[in-house]
Amino acid sequence: MKNVIIVGAGGHSKVAQECIQQQGEHKIVGILDNKFTAYEKIGEQFYAPFTDFEQFKNETDYWFIAIGDNKVRAKVAEQLGDVAYATIIHPTAIVSRTATIEPGSIIMPVTVVQPDAIIGRHTIINTGAIIEHDVIIAESAHISPRATITGGVKIGTCVHVGAAAVVNPQVQLGDYSIIGAGAVVTANTEPHQTYVGIPARKLEK
Ligand SMILES: CC(C)(COP(=O)(O)OP(=O)(O)OC[C@H]1O[C@@H](n2cnc3c(N)ncnc32)[C@H](O)[C@@H]1OP(=O)(O)O)[C@@H](O)C(=O)NCCC(=O)NCCS
Structure with a gap:
């Protein structure tokens, strides 16, 4: 069992911690979030502000950033620098033997990841999502x-x-594009733009 420190203590973290426990390969030793104002140990886990992360770098095998916001997650990864990230795969996920799941990513319950798909670092494949063959996801x-x-x-x-x-x-x-809930995307999207509807159309600001 390898030790892992989680960054983030919000709703997404709650789901990620459940996945980690069900996967059974990592022991959560601590949770860092700036909502904690000081170090505190409760039972076997510690809680501390994220700004203190440097002091915990030697206390863990792996890190996992459990923050739902993509840009914040990417920024935290930049701040943490060269650390080892856990790869979390829920036991009910069906992941092809030829798919690649890069470190820092989480594959949630009842998902399917098909042959030759590549899931880049710090990516969330949330509950029940389907990633078909040869899909390539950059990161975050x-x-x-x-x-x-x-x-x-x-x-x-x-x-x-x-x-x-x-x-x-x-x-x-395109990078940083956002697809609305329930949309059907039939054509390429531009970077930094939001698309909604069926077929998906760019949301003009
Ligand atoms: C697309 C989305 C990001 C837009 O958010 P927003 O920029 O705050 O936009 P607004 O809510 O101001 O809506 C702008 C317009 O788009 C419409 N719209 C918003 N989301 C839509 C959607 N999913 N499908 C169709 N139309 C949508 C709104 O009705 C509104 O239309 P109007 O200008 O005619 O009134 C958001 O609505 C959405 O779908 N997010 C996905 C949420 C999700 O799946 N989260 C998963 C968490 S695990």
Whole structure:
């Protein structure tokens, strides 16, 4: 059993901790979040502000950033620098032997990740999502519950695909683009833009 420190103590962290416990490969030794004002040990776990992270670097085998916001998660990864990240896969996830799950990513309950898919670092594949064959996800993306990413789709950095959205085959989602819940994306998206509806259209600000 390897030790892991979790960064983030919000709603996404709650789900991530449940996954870690069910996976049974890591022991959560501490949780860092700036909502904690001072170090405190309760039972076998400590709680401390994230700003103190440097002092815990030698106390753990792995780190895991359990923050739902893609940009914040990516920024925290930058701050933590060269540390080892845990890869979390829930026991009910079906992950192809030829798929690649990069460190820092989490594959939640009842998801499917098909052959030759590549899930980049610090990505969330949320409950019930489907990642089809040959999908490539850059990093720090979030595929929300029950979203379907069909074959050959390419997803850029920090993309957020909303709950139950569908991305059609071979479509490319630009970096930082956001797909609304329930959308059907039939064409490539521009970076930093939001798309909603069926078929998905750019949300003009
Ligand atoms: C797309 C989304 C990001 C837009 O958020 P926003 O920028 O705050 O936009 P607003 O809520 O101000 O809505 C702007 C317009 O888009 C429409 N809209 C928002 N979300 C929509 C959606 N998913 N589908 C269709 N239309 C949508 C709104 O009705 C509004 O239309 P109007 O201007 O005609 O009134 C958000 O609504 C969404 O769907 N997020 C995904 C949430 C999710 O799945 N989270 C998973 C967590 S695990």
